[in-house]
Amino acid sequence: MKRTSEVTEQEFLREYDASKYKRPSASIDCAIYTVIEQQLQVLLVERAEHPFKGSWSLVGGYIDPAVDQDLLGAAKRKLREKTGVTTPYLEQCITVGSKERDPRGWSVTTVYYALLSADLVQLKAGAGAQSTKWAPVHEGRVADKLAFDHAALLAMCTERLRGKVLYTSLPLHLMPSEFTLSELQSCYETILGRALESKSFRRRILSADILEDTGKENTDTKRPARIYRRLKSAGTHYFVRNIEGPHREA
Amino acid sequence: MKRTSEVTEQEFLREYDASKYKRPSASIDCAIYTVIEQQLQVLLVERAEHPFKGSWSLVGGYIDPAVDQDLLGAAKRKLREKTGVTTPYLEQCITVGSKERDPRGWSVTTVYYALLSADLVQLKAGAGAQSTKWAPVHEGRVADKLAFDHAALLAMCTERLRGKVLYTSLPLHLMPSEFTLSELQSCYETILGRALESKSFRRRILSADILEDTGKENTDTKRPARIYRRLKSAGTHYFVRNIEGPHREA
DNA sequence: AGAATAGTGTCTGTAAGACACTATGCC
DNA sequence: GGCATAGTGTCTTACAGACACTATTCT
Numbered sequence: 001m002k003r004t005s006e007v008t009e010q011e012f013l014r015e016y017d018a019s020k021y022k023r024p025s026a027s028i029d030c031a032i033y034t035v036i037e038q039q040l041q042v043l044l045v046e047r048a049e050h051p052f053k054g055s056w057s058l059v060g061g062y063i064d065p066a067v068d069q070d071l072l073g074a075a076k077r078k079l080r081e082k083t084g085v086t087t088p089y090l091e092q093c094i095t096v097g098s099k100e101r102d103p104r105g106w107s108v109t110t111v112y113y114a115l116l117s118a119d120l121v122q123l124k125a126g127a128g129a130q131s132t133k134w135a136p137v138h139e140g141r142v143a144d145k146l147a148f149d150h151a152a153l154l155a156m157c158t159e160r161l162r163g164k165v166l167y168t169s170l171p172l173h174l175m176p177s178e179f180t181l182s183e184l185q186s187c188y189e190t191i192l193g194r195a196l197e198s199k200s201f202r203r204r205i206l207s208a209d210i211l212e213d214t215g216k217e218n219t220d221t222k223r224p225a226r227i228y229r230r231l232k233s234a235g236t237h238y239f240v241r242n243i244e245g246p247h248r249e250a
Numbered sequence: 251m252k253r254t255s256e257v258t259e260q261e262f263l264r265e266y267d268a269s270k271y272k273r274p275s276a277s278i279d280c281a282i283y284t285v286i287e288q289q290l291q292v293l294l295v296e297r298a299e300h301p302f303k304g305s306w307s308l309v310g311g312y313i314d315p316a317v318d319q320d321l322l323g324a325a326k327r328k329l330r331e332k333t334g335v336t337t338p339y340l341e342q343c344i345t346v347g348s349k350e351r352d353p354r355g356w357s358v359t360t361v362y363y364a365l366l367s368a369d370l371v372q373l374k375a376g377a378g379a380q381s382t383k384w385a386p387v388h389e390g391r392v393a394d395k396l397a398f399d400h401a402a403l404l405a406m407c408t409e410r411l412r413g414k415v416l417y418t419s420l421p422l423h424l425m426p427s428e429f430t431l432s433e434l435q436s437c438y439e440t441i442l443g444r445a446l447e448s449k450s451f452r453r454r455i456l457s458a459d460i461l462e463d464t465g466k467e468n469t470d471t472k473r474p475a476r477i478y479r480r481l482k483s484a485g486t487h488y489f490v491r492n493i494e495g496p497h498r499e500a
Numbered sequence: 501a502g503a504a505t506a507g508t509g510t511c512t513g514t515a516a517g518a519c520a521c522t523a524t525g526c527c
Numbered sequence: 528g529g530c531a532t533a534g535t536g537t538c539t540t541a542c543a544g545a546c547a548c549t550a551t552t553c554t
Contacts, residue, residue, distance in 0.1 A: 007300065009300045009301050009302075009303065009353075013300070013301065013353055013354065016354050018275065018354060018355055019269075021275075021312070022315050022316065023273045023274075023275055023276055023312075023313075023315070024273075024276045024313055024315055025268065025271075025273055026273055026274045026276055026347070026358050050257065050259045050263070051259050051263065052259075053259065062271070062273075063273075063274055063347065063356075063358070065272050065273070065274055065349065065355070065356040066272065068349075069348060069349060070346075070347060070348035070349070070350075071345065071346060071347035071348065071358065074347075092344065092345065094342065095321065095342065095345040095360045096320075096321060097276070097313065097320060097321035097324075097360070098319060098320035098321065099315065099318075099319060099320070100320075103259075103263055104263065104266050104268060105268055105315070106313075106315040108276050108313070108321065108358065108360070110345045110347070110358070110360075180506085181506085181507085182505075182506070182507095197543080197544055197545070197546090198506085198507080199507085199508075199509090199543095199544085199545085199546085200542085200543055200544060200545090202506095202507075202508090203542080203543085204542085204543080207542090219552085221504085221505055221506075221552085222503080222504045222505040222506080222551075222552055222553060223504080223505050223506045223507080223550070223551040223552055223553095224505095224506080224551070224552070225505080225506055225507085226506085226507090239542095240491060240492045240494060240541090240542085241490065241491045241492075241515095241541090241542065241543070242490045242491075242543095243543080244490060244514095244543060244544075245544095246544075246545090247512095247513075247514095247543085247544055247545080430533085431533085431534085432532075432533070432534095447516085447517060447518070447519090448533085448534080449516095449517085449518085449519085449534085449535075449536090450515085450516055450517060450518090452533095452534075452535090453515080453516080454515080454516080457515085469525085471525085471531085471532055471533075472524075472525055472526060472530080472531045472532040472533080473523070473524040473525050473526090473531080473532050473533045473534080474524070474525070474532095474533080475532080475533055475534085476533085476534090489515095490514090490515085491514090491515065491516070491542090492516095493516085494516065494517075494541090495517095496517075496518090497516090497517055497518080497539095497540075497541090501554100502553105502554090503552105503553085503554085504551105504552090504553085504554105505550100505551085505552085505553105506549100506550075506551075506552100507548105507549080507550075507551100508547105508548075508549070508550090509546105509547090509548075509549095510545100510546095510547095510548100511544100511545080511546090511547105512543105512544080512545080513542105513543085513544080513545100514541100514542090514543085514544100515540105515541095515542100515543105516539100516540080516541080516542105517538105517539080517540075517541100518537100518538085518539075518540100519536105519537095519538090519539105520535100520536090520537095520538105521534105521535075521536075521537100522533100522534080522535070522536090523532100523533075523534075523535090524531105524532090524533080524534100525530105525531090525532085525533100526529105526530085526531085526532100527528105527529085527530080527531105
């Protein structure tokens, strides 16, 4: 039985004033990966404004409550603004928040990573005419000193990516629409930073039933190679065993 | 060469007024799991205030920029306030944010999940004298209708937990400090919702070298069982293969 | 022919599943 | 002895690694 002096939820919400409370800022950041010339690369943008004006950073920015429907939508918007790509592989990696990570105060950022084929991208100078570039990633790091804690965010995304490459078909999303098994293997090797046995690799990929033979051949190489395409019906494949290391030392 | 009319970063930060911008609210939520009587259980609290006053929800609340150093600290604070436990297994699962999920407006919440042994917990009525309870989780759901989108958050955490149980030693964190292999197997089975082959299970766990024999025996059962303890030196073990399903149908 | 790259045959090794078996206690 | 639970022996199966082999094209 409800006493009339109690506030209903409707009344509560009518009186609720969000501006009374201190809130952290909320942003998203995105490590956008591709593979170019046997190197894992990440898209960087040069910051046009303070703080860290002139530094390179991951793609990202504040959530705009007036524009963004949800968090994933905000990530897709940033990605679209910088690359023109609308439907890449996009996965949330981690959210970090602290008093220290942004000099403007307490901030929370949700970090996504995206995988896409380099040939889909026309780099766009975004709002503020910032310049953008691909930077090679080695051991989870780029040569440039990154703004904020973006070096740490990139390292976390790269570690997550490497981990998942051991038991999934994720690298397919880094390939152009048609490719050979050797090219796919090279992509795996680039991310893992080591050579793989080609027999094991082919057996693993082919038995997963995630590729379609186009019937075409790539004749740019010595011996022509079969050209495959990702099966549209296939989502990300999860293998039941990891790619393991070599069993013998060199 | 710097023109004197340019603003330095210091000047920029001195002038920066965070209150000029609309921000989403930022909170954390935590699915706190334990296993009691062969059932996976999650800790729920009854909301003392609007919105969803009187509904059950996961443990959580706003980040307090004045109190919390960082996101993980905020999660630990909530956990401590509700359970008194300070160092459980705690892992970030997902962050969701949208205009719709909280009637007070755009909100972002980072969801953690915690694993702990039921015998560590003295349930505490927290600030606002809310009541708390353990609720059994079946197929990722509890019987109660949860506040906000907490049913979806719980489902995501539970799915993540189930997935990781296939290739890690995570369930160790749900056990009391000493336990038998049968008890541990039962814990795995509870989470996975199916029986495991005991020979495979024992081989897997024992060869991982993560347990220590206490030398004691549990005599509550028909045949006494060796009692083990988690090796302090062992972190989470990642098996190279998943627990698979049965190979034959019944 | 020789080099380079694509692709196969087939052996070994490892860890999971199946399941019958033994071991130890209680009644 | 009969039951329940703990724990083992050992065969089969699935799939990764090793590596020598064949296949196709170019020069």
